[in-house]
Amino acid sequence: MMEEEPQGAPPPEQRAKQYHRIHLKLSLCRFALSFAFLLVIIFSGASLSLRQAVQSIGYNPWFVVGLYGLSFSLLVELLFLPFSYYSGYAVEHRFRLSTQSRRAWLRERGKGIGLSLLLGLLMLEVFYGIIRKYPRGWWLPVAGVFVFIFIILARLAPVVFLPIFFKLKELEGEELMRRLKALAERAGTEVRGIYEMDLSRKSKTVNAALAGWGKTRRLILSDTLLQNFTPEEIETVIAHELGHQVGHHTWKMMALQTVTMGLSLFLCERGLRKTIPLFPFQGVDDVAGLPLVILIMSLLGLVFLPLINAYSRHLERRADRFSPGNTESPGFFISTMEKLAELNLADKSPHPVVEFLFYSHPSISKRITDAKRIFK
Ligand SMILES: [Zn+2]
Structure with missing residues (x-):
């Protein structure tokens, strides 16, 4: 995984390509490892043992879901810490993008984990609480409550969550x-x-x-x-x-994500109905089946990712077209894009397949070509 330090000073475009190649490899490795980890924890019976261990302390279903969720999340965080460190700290420093000390990075990471645990556990309790109440057809109320939570979080983000990480x-x-x-x-x-x-x-x-x-x-x-x-x-x-x-893009994106999430939860319900009986889980509401839920949802997420990214790129193009029209000249747009690419070490022309699958914004070269074409 560790790559050789580049010899001499390669041209910026080459550095950007190298930087993105490393991140792509890391993401693919991380996905493959998560997949393997979930399979192991399901098939080895480790997930079942974890739930039994939690139940030896208390039987209340909210407690069991909470403590299982907490232990599972901490285990995953610990296992993937080297990955987080390498991609979030080491690579950023190697490409001189980060200005953070190791201690500051760890502190940030701690805050991030704390916040995602808090929100993750809330969603998990909601998820299993609804399944216990509606063992069939739970996907619809879950989707409804999740959308409600996302809308509230989007409202709170700039005033509550962002200030945890940045001064505004x-x-x-x-x-x-x-x-x-x-x-x-x-x-x-x-x-x-x-x-x-x-x-x-x-x-x-x-x-x-x-x-x-x-x-x-x-x-x-x-x-x-x-x-x-x-x-x-x-x-x-x-x-x-x-x-x-002006284009209400936040809401449009939220609408698409609502649809794909609803569809994913619906398919997940069908998938669980078929797969849960194959394992010694007590039912769909058994939190020991959580790794199976995550597995199904991540595979569906992977299927919907290109669709969501394609729509996001469409909205970005719309926003770009709005932009030079309001400023004096497309020249500023081009110099802005060039500077953005340089400072963010963006790969100006990624492989079309990579762009199609993973890019939420059109590549810088496409954005510049577009601006030149439209605002002559
Ligand atoms: Zn944008």
Whole structure:
């Protein structure tokens, strides 16, 4: 897995290719290993033993699901820690993208694990609570409650979750604010708030996003973007984000994800009905069958991933088209894209298959060609 340190200083495009090749290999390895791990824990009877061990402490179903879920998650986290470290810390440092110390990385990782445990356990309790109540046809209420939870989380994200990892402050600079307000006006929308995020504390990469909805909807720009881009380029980035806002892209994406999740849960219910009796599990509501649920859901997730990515790329193209139209010249769009590629070490022209399967945004080369074609 460890690759040789590149000799000399390869050209940026080659470095970007190398960087993405490593991450792709790591992701594929991680997926294969997770798959193997789930099979082992199901077929060896380890999952059953874990549930029995939990039951030796207490029989309350909420308790059993909670403690099983906690132990299972910690086991997985521990097993995959070397992977997380290598891909999240070592590779980022090797390609000089990270500005984080090892201690800071570990602290962040701890916070991430804490938060995902909290949310994961909540979803798990909901999932098994509903299955116990509706042993057949549980997929529909589960999908309904999950969508409700996701909508609430999306609303809370910029004000509750993001501040756990970043410091956010309102964007300073009167001139820039004036420009951006004028831009929003031209776009026929309003900016509720523009915030600066201290990404530079962790990384040299740049980022911008539209987050939240209703009162929490806001544009968030990384300080690295503000430091490295000209006002015209920042305008281009904001115009793209406004394109998402005007086109209601967050809701459209959420709608597609609702459909694919509902379909996955429906197929998972059918799958479990057929497979659970083949194992010594007590029924679908037996939490010892959780690895089987994860296995089925991840395989279905893999099937739907290209569809979700294709739709996301479509929305990104729409936002891009919205963007140069609102700024003076496509020249700014192109220089923004070039800078983005350079700072984020993006692979400007990935293999078409890789782009089709895994890319949520069109490749930089396609985005530039598109802009040249449309905004001559
Ligand atoms: Zn976008």
